[in-house]
Amino acid sequence: EVQLVESGGVVIPPGGSLRLSCAASGFTFKDYAMHWIRQAPGKGLEWVSFITWDGYSKYYADSVKGRFAISRDNTRNSLYLQMNSLRPEDTALYFCAKDGGSSSGREVDYWGQGTLVTVSS
Amino acid sequence: EIVMTQSPPTLSVSPGERATLSCRASRSVSTKLAWYQQKPGQGPRLLIYGASTRATGIPVRFSGSGSGTEFSLTISSLQSEDSAVYYCQQYNSWPPFTFGQGTKLEIK
Numbered sequence: 586e587v588q589l590v591e592s593g594g595v596v597i598p599p600g601g602s603l604r605l606s607c608a609a610s611g612f613t614f615k616d617y618a619m620h621w622i623r624q625a626p627g628k629g630l631e632w633v634s635f636i637t638w639d640g641y642s643k644y645y646a647d648s649v650k651g652r653f654a655i656s657r658d659n660t661r662n663s664l665y666l667q668m669n670s671l672r673p674e675d676t677a678l679y680f681c682a683k684d685g686g687s688s689s690g691r692e693v694d695y696w697g698q699g700t701l702v703t704v705s706s
Numbered sequence: 707e708i709v710m711t712q713s714p715p716t717l718s719v720s721p722g723e724r725a726t727l728s729c730r731a732s733r734s735v736s737t738k739l740a741w742y743q744q745k746p747g748q749g750p751r752l753l754i755y756g757a758s759t760r761a762t763g764i765p766v767r768f769s770g771s772g773s774g775t776e777f778s779l780t781i782s783s784l785q786s787e788d789s790a791v792y793y794c795q796q797y798n799s800w801p802p803f804t805f806g807q808g809t810k811l812e813i814k
Contacts, residue, residue: 620803630742630750630793632803644801680749690800692740694761696749 587611587695589681594700601671605700607664607681612695615659618684620693621666623677633679634666637688649675671704678702708732708796712806719784720814727809729777729794738798741770741779744808745790753792754779781811789813 593605605621621633634655635644643655654667664681678699685691709732719725729739737757742750752761754770757777767782781788794806 629807630744630795630805632801632805635801635803646802682749685755690797690803691738692752692755692761692797693742693750693795694752694755696751698749 587683589683589695589697591679591681591697591700594679594702596703596705597671598706599672599704601704603668603671603702605666605668605679605681605702607697609662609664609681609683612683614662616687618686618688618690619655619657619664620682620684621655621664622680622682622693622696623675624680624699625674625677628677631677635684635690636664639688642688668702671702673704676702676704707802708735708799708804710794710796710804710806712792712794712809714809715807716810716812718812718814721784721786723784725781725784725788725811727779727781727792727811729772729779729806731775731777731796733799734774735796735798737773738796739770739772739777740795740797741768742793742795743788743790744793750793784813786813 588610590608636655652670656665680699681697682693683695685694711730713728739757741754744750758770791808
């Protein structure tokens with residue numbers, strides 16, 4: 586059974602930094618690309634970032650480019666999101682999500698339950 | 707950026723009836739279109755990918771159709787557990803991967 590378990594969400598003041606983690610199990614993690622996708626309270630889904638299976642190619646939404654950094658450790662079956670210069674509009678539930686392929690960008694076939702980041706003073 | 711527009715925003719249908727949800731892309735996405743179901747307090751679940759292929763374990767009452775810019779998700783013989791928000795997403799032209807704003811399906 587595929588499991589994606591996010592952690593690291595907290596209440597943090599504007600301008601702060603935070604690292605989210607995602608522990609993956611139930612599939613061969615190193616063979617698949619991964620995403621971070623977020624959902625502001627009461628709102629829809631917004632794609633944040635994508636990383637290929639080998640970690641060499643990374644992509645970001647314009648809203649987070651230059652502030653967030655995605656990474657992965659295939660030896661630990663883990664995905665990360667380093668979030669810097671946080672803004673109130675970054676407040677959201679952050680989902681770790683598995684891509685259906687290794688690098689070409691496909692459907693998201695599994696999602697975690699999310700970890701809540703609240704940016705507020 | 708490809709903009710995805712879903713309609714209607716809310717749909718109320720009686721159990722046993724059919725529901726049809728629509729999704730339009732601002733330019734062609736071929737058949738690189740997925741549908742997701744999200745229930746309160748849960749992460750989304752993949753229903754359909756490639757515009758018309760059911761994901762693993764998805765009941766046959768869920769079906770997808772369309773190509774290019776016009777897509778639909780049909781749920782035949784609605785059941786109470788189908789009450790949820792449904793999202794479409796394109797993965798043809800990225801970044802960014804883009805989602806529709808969602809359709810909330812209510813079962814009367």
